[in-house]
Amino acid sequence: MIEVKNLSKRYGNHLAVKNVSFSIDEGEIVGFLGPNGAGKSTIMNILTGYISLTDGEVSVGGYNVLEEPELAKRRIGYLPEQPPLYQEMTVREYLNFIYDLKNVKFPRKPHINEICRLVHIDHVENRLIKNLSKGYRQRVGIAQALVGNPDVLILDEPTVGLDPKQIIEIRKLIVGLSKHHTIILSSHILSEIQAVCKRILIINNGEIVADDTAVNLSHNLSSNHTIHLRAQGPESEVKKLIASIKGVRSITSLGVIEPGSMDYEIEPAEETDVRKEIFTRMSDRKWTILELNSNELTLEQIFLRLTDGSFVAKKSEAQKDEALSDSDKAAAFEAAFGEEEK
Ligand code: ADP
Numbered sequence: 001m002i003e004v005k006n007l008s009k010r011y012g013n014h015l016a017v018k019n020v021s022f023s024i025d026e027g028e029i030v031g032f033l034g035p036n037g038a039g040k041s042t043i044m045n046i047l048t049g050y051i052s053l054t055d056g057e058v059s060v061g062g063y064n065v066l067e068e069p070e071l072a073k074r075r076i077g078y079l080p081e082q083p084p085l086y087q088e089m090t091v092r093e094y095l096n097f098i099y100d101l102k103n104v105k106f107p108r109k110p111h112i113n114e115i116c117r118l119v120h121i122d123h124v125e126n127r128l129i130k131n132l133s134k135g136y137r138q139r140v141g142i143a144q145a146l147v148g149n150p151d152v153l154i155l156d157e158p159t160v161g162l163d164p165k166q167i168i169e170i171r172k173l174i175v176g177l178s179k180h181h182t183i184i185l186s187s188h189i190l191s192e193i194q195a196v197c198k199r200i201l202i203i204n205n206g207e208i209v210a211d212d213t214a215v216n217l218s219h220n221l222s223s224n225h226t227i228h229l230r231a232q233g234p235e236s237e238v239k240k241l242i243a244s245i246k247g248v249r250s251i252t253s254l255g256v257i258e259p260g261s262m263d264y265e266i267e268p269a270e271e272t273d274v275r276k277e278i279f280t281r282m283s284d285r286k287w288t289i290l291e292l293n294s295n296e297l298t299l300e301q302i303f304l305r306l307t308d309g310s311f312v313a314k315k316s317e318a319q320k321d322e323a324l325s326d327s328d329k330a331a332a333f334e335a336a337f338g339e340e341e342k
């Protein structure tokens with residue numbers, strides 16, 4: 001659906017996007033994750049034909065954005081970082097205006113009605129945009145992107161500046177839209193991307209530094225991860241048994257944390273997952289496993305590592321820094337408050 005080959009973008013002397021390539025299939029929901037200034041908006045602006053590219057090739061729905069810009073643009077609904085809303089128009093006037101601008105062929109009234117229902121703004125359609133809350137204005141921004149029913153939605157920081165309750169509402173809306181659209185969304189906040197996207201492109205300094213699912217990212221980038229075991233059974237025999245498993249490099253006793261058991265740190269050889277074998281052998285001996293975890297890096301650590309170079313190496317140190325995540329906060333907020341335009 002989207003093909004980007006060796007894309008570069010220069011602003012004056014500054015190379016903001018450096019030889020970036022990726023492709024996105026129909027129906028995917030992909031997150032651009034990267035710190036401010038990474039180049040996310042620049043790439044989105046090029047995909048949508050808002051700005052020109054310096055080098056490379058970009059096509060959307062099979063249409064090259066330089067050679068057939070009108071056809072490429074028709075496939076895309078775009079919510080820019082600063083949605084171009086007209087404050088003095090009502091919601092319906094504005095969507096009618098966008099409908100004319102995009103030269104849409106669907107019957108006007110039912111098409112706009114359907115969009116308003118979909119993004120839950122049908123009850124505010126006669127309000128002036130300036131009188132809406134930020135969450136509702138963002139919905140109107142998404143509604144304008146949906147006019148003309150484009151296959152691809154490109155949403156630049158769709159939840160920035162919203163409160164936790166509004167963030168949850170917009171996330172739900174995006175997940176719902178992903179059933180019928182290919183979606184790219186950007187954020188500089190990991191939890192935002194993690195909550196919605198299956199695939200993550202981490203962008204740093206104009207380059208794609210990772211492109212994978214969240215699960216694979218944390219697995220593949222956690223080399224030398226250790227396994228933590230809490231088990232019952234005679235210490236020296238447990239150690240002997242586990243040390244004999246192929247793929248186990250070492251096992252160290254950590255001490256007694258829960259009475260009647262012992263904690264161990266197991267170092268596996270690279271690229272082997274020995275957890276299944278540990279489980280089978282321990283259960284053969286009827287020694288109980290109370291805990292068995294792979295100490296993989298969290299996505300947060302990986303993000304820091306890929307974008308800063310200042311990642312936290314030890315899990316225990318990282319855990320100290322782990323505050324309540326944004327999504328937890330949002331969930332707590334949702335339980336307490338509700339946004340409703342009345
Ligand atoms: P992001 O959306 O990831 O925050 P941007 O794509 O907005 O990043 O910016 C990438 C880099 O390009 C930044 O260093 C930014 O300062 C620079 N940049 C963006 N737009 C322009 C512009 N119109 N002129 C000059 N530099 C720009």
Ligand code: MG
Pocket residue numbers: 037040041042081156
């Ligand atoms: Mg941006």
